[in-house]
Amino acid sequence: PAATDDGVGSVVRVGVLCTVRQVDATPDGRKLVEYEGVRRVSIISITQSLPYAVANVEWVDDDAPSETEAKQIPELEGRVWACLLDIEKCSRALSSKRDAASALPPEIGKYAPKLDNDMTSVDYLMQAGGAAGQSIKQWMRAGSSVGKEAKSKSNAGGSAVDPYEAVARVMTPRRPELFSFAAASLLDLDVPAKLALLRSLDTAGRLQWVLSAIQPFQQELRTRYTLQKTLAGKEDKRD
Numbered sequence: 001p002a003a004t005d006d007g008v009g010s011v012v013r014v015g016v017l018c019t020v021r022q023v024d025a026t027p028d029g030r031k032l033v034e035y036e037g038v039r040r041v042s043i044i045s046i047t048q049s050l051p052y053a054v055a056n057v058e059w060v061d062d063d064a065p066s067e068t069e070a071k072q073i074p075e076l077e078g079r080v081w082a083c084l085l086d087i088e089k090c091s092r093a094l095s096s097k098r099d100a101a102s103a104l105p106p107e108i109g110k111y112a113p114k115l116d117n118d119m120t121s122v123d124y125l126m127q128a129g130g131a132a133g134q135s136i137k138q139w140m141r142a143g144s145s146v147g148k149e150a151k152s153k154s155n156a157g158g159s160a161v162d163p164y165e166a167v168a169r170v171m172t173p174r175r176p177e178l179f180s181f182a183a184a185s186l187l188d189l190d191v192p193a194k195l196a197l198l199r200s201l202d203t204a205g206r207l208q209w210v211l212s213a214i215q216p217f218q219q220e221l222r223t224r225y226t227l228q229k230t231l232a233g234k235e236d237k238r239d
Helices: 068-095 106-111 120-129 130-142 145-155 165-172 176-186 193-199 202-236
Strands: 016-025 029-048 055-062
Touching: 016 055, 016 193, 055 145, 068 202, 106 176, 176 202
Parallel strands: none
Antiparallel strands: 016 029, 029 055
16 A cells, blocks of 8 residues: 555555566467566556546656766676676676676666777667667668768768767766666665665765665675685585
8 A cells, every 4th residue: 555655546656667578478478578668657647547548747767966976887887887896796606507698788788888989979879779779770871961071070080070969968967867667676675775875866875876776786796606615615625
């Protein structure tokens, strides 16, 4: 009941807009749907219930960070990302299968902080895929007056024009927000905790919370990994 105290009727007010990535039919008639969350929404009103629900919604995004938080977010992201990479490394090493799949879902890497400073906003958008990436690919294949101008400036030694820089400026502030949610998806949370995360509007606070939640698991895996290496070394010496 507490989950729907702030709901619209019996529906929780805050939800997530998703895109369907894949649908697989099972022999017993069920459908397995793979989807990806895109952006949070808040339900204003439900306009239709049957045959499916239709609602009026508004976007829910994190608040703009303060000057102090803006400095904290990159550092927190780096710590969370390093922690997740270590978890992945230890999980692979501890797995009995040599071809063990990555412990991290692809969404983590998709929204993770980028270490390659030479990448442009076009690179980021194409890497992320979706409509923006496809539009860029078509533009690069077909060319345009803007593209010709960029190419001529680049050949002349000047800085190339990036026609998607405006889009990048809109998307960049949301990447840390999406990364924090992608990292949080690894945690085994109950419904109230998930709703609390969805309602939170503090990127830095959410990253700090995720970091505090995953560090004990990382330390446990790291201890097991170190112990396994030590025991393996002793076995090698005996042989």
